[in-house]
Amino acid sequence: MNRIAELDHQFVWHPFTQMRDWxxxxxxVIVSGRGSVLEDIHGRQYLDANSSIWTNLHGHAHPEINAAxxxxxxxxxxxxxxxxxxxxxxxxAKELIDLARASAEESEARREPRPTGRDGxxxxxxxxxxxxxxxRLAKVFYSDxxxxxMEVALKLAFQHDQRTKGKRPVSFISMDQAYxxxxxxxxxxxxxxxxxxxxxxxxxxxxxxMSPYCYRCPFNRAKPERADARVYRQCEFECVGKVExxxxxxxxxxxxxxxxxxxxxxxxxxxxxPQPEGWLRRAAEIARGFGALLIADEVMTAFGRTGPIFAxxxxxxxxxxxxxxxGLTGGYLPMAATxxxxxxFDAFLGEYSELKTFFHGHSYTGNQLGASAxxxxxxLLREPAAExxxxxxxxxxxxxxxxxxxxxxxxxxxxxxxxxxxxxxxxWHTREPFRLDERVGIRVCEAMARRGVLxxxxxxxxxxxPPYSTTPDQLQQMARAVYDAVDEVTRxx
Ligand code: PMP
Numbered sequence: 495m496n497r498i499a500e501l502d503h504q505f506v507w508h509p510f511t512q513m514r515d516w517x518x519x520x521x522x523v524i525v526s527g528r529g530s531v532l533e534d535i536h537g538r539q540y541l542d543a544n545s546s547i548w549t550n551l552h553g554h555a556h557p558e559i560n561a562a563x564x565x566x567x568x569x570x571x572x573x574x575x576x577x578x579x580x581x582x583x584x585x586x587a588k589e590l591i592d593l594a595r596a597s598a599e600e601s602e603a604r605r606e607p608r609p610t611g612r613d614g615x616x617x618x619x620x621x622x623x624x625x626x627x628x629x630r631l632a633k634v635f636y637s638d639x640x641x642x643x644m645e646v647a648l649k650l651a652f653q654h655d656q657r658t659k660g661k662r663p664v665s666f667i668s669m670d671q672a673y674x675x676x677x678x679x680x681x682x683x684x685x686x687x688x689x690x691x692x693x694x695x696x697x698x699x700x701x702x703x704m705s706p707y708c709y710r711c712p713f714n715r716a717k718p719e720r721a722d723a724r725v726y727r728q729c730e731f732e733c734v735g736k737v738e739x740x741x742x743x744x745x746x747x748x749x750x751x752x753x754x755x756x757x758x759x760x761x762x763x764x765x766x767x768p769q770p771e772g773w774l775r776r777a778a779e780i781a782r783g784f785g786a787l788l789i790a791d792e793v794m795t796a797f798g799r800t801g802p803i804f805a806x807x808x809x810x811x812x813x814x815x816x817x818x819x820x821g822l823t824g825g826y827l828p829m830a831a832t833x834x835x836x837x838x839f840d841a842f843l844g845e846y847s848e849l850k851t852f853f854h855g856h857s858y859t860g861n862q863l864g865a866s867a868x869x870x871x872x873x874l875l876r877e878p879a880a881e882x883x884x885x886x887x888x889x890x891x892x893x894x895x896x897x898x899x900x901x902x903x904x905x906x907x908x909x910x911x912x913x914x915x916x917x918x919x920x921x922w923h924t925r926e927p928f929r930l931d932e933r934v935g936i937r938v939c940e941a942m943a944r945r946g947v948l949x950x951x952x953x954x955x956x957x958x959x960p961p962y963s964t965t966p967d968q969l970q971q972m973a974r975a976v977y978d979a980v981d982e983v984t985r986x987x
Pocket of ligand 1: 757
């Protein structure tokens with residue numbers, strides 16, 4: 495074993511890893527990366543098929559992001575954001591707000607004209623997630639990672655509720671299999687038994703609503719977009735009905751919902767569960783109708799991963815709080831942001847002695863290196879050619895993945911933009927899942943690594959989320975590795 499691997503085995507404890515298993519094998523030690531390729535200590539190359547746990551956007555060692563970080567490094571790496579401002583963090587805040595507003599306007603422009611009232615003017619929208627002018631994102635609160643961005647969103651939503659509606663018992667609603675991070679507040683919003691059950695006594699209780707997991711729909715409905723709907727009963731969005739029931743139940747019980755928390759478009763750690771068209775819009779309308787805020791966790795989905803810059807744009811929904819992290823710096827440095835409306839911001843204004851201040855902040859808030867990397871990454875993201883390239887990659891991905899339907903262990907292939915989840919099952923006819931102790935997802939990913947493609951599974955779901963620097967050939971290589979690895983592992987199963 496090489497020296498670095500030895501040191502790792504001796505001293506390092508890895509996240510989300512059964513360390514007894516880890517210590518049995520020599521780990522892959524990454525020493526460099528360029529574009530979508532990672533290189534290990536032996537000079538072996540791998541494709542980074544999950545963008546280094548969903549963070550990297552434009553590829554590794556991108557000259558423009560590297561140059562931006564180096565230029566900032568020559569000036570200063572970090573100064574406190576507690577009591578001081580900085581150039582890159584201020585400019586980045588403006589750019590993020592501009593980006594969020596442009597994204598909202600883009601989706602507003604796409605929607606059909608609103609019904610007109612008697613006097614011929616558009617009718618005011620009272621519910622629904624659609625009105626963007628009154629619910630515009632206006633302020634940026636920086637933190638360090640996805641968990642802290644969600645922790646901030648949660649605390650802001652809670653205090654906003656208490657300040658604007660008086661001290662009252664409230665609930666938070668999030669989705670079945672939700673994952674919003676590993677800090678205790680974020681874990682409280684989560685509903686993944688395997689990760690979260692152990693911490694039960696430490697958590698506040700949040701309410702759970704079913705997620706629209708169409709592949710395992712308990713109502714046996716067709717996905718609304720599927721042409722072969724004859725096999726199933728036509729979808730009537732019973733899952734959205736459950737959301738409404740939950741809001742009504744909590745309202746009736748005197749614990750109204752302060753905020754609905756969602757991962758728009760695609761629930762990542764749940765196993766890449768995409769929402770059918772219309773789900774988010776309807777759920778947001780229900781939340782609005784009950785006077786609740788909408789918290790969008792775009793930690794995974796922001797910056798074009800699922801197609802548009804923000805996933806909320808797909809459904810013309812404007813959240814009150816928008817959390818982003820992973821791809822914010824292009825995947826180069828840990829930095830996160832929670833965007834809020836002016837209305838929420840205003841609820842925290844007052845005399846110092848009123849103690850309305852938002853008492854929350856981290857030492858590295860607004861880190862200048864991170865903000866510089868983020869500015870360079872946003873510039874790359876907005877280049878028209880980059881967007882065309884992403885669209886082309888999405889189409890190529892759909893095509894490459896379609897070959898996987900030949901494998902009987904492939905139950906479902908789910909794709910939103912450049913995020914894909916391939917759900918493996920014992921038998922596609924019955925959709926029977928593999929047991930946890932069979933470690934099928936893990937074994938498939940190990941077999942992919944032997945073929946030079948790196949990713950991590952979510953249970954029995956194989957995740958492909960290539961950086962935008964990926965070429966069509968590399969994409970083909972990734973899909974082929976999934977095919978061959980699934981075939982190898984499941985043939986004997
Ligand atoms: N929210 C979502 C949707 C995520 O996917 C993740 C991480 N996978 C988080 C929050 C937590 O982010 P972090 O790991 O950066 O704390």
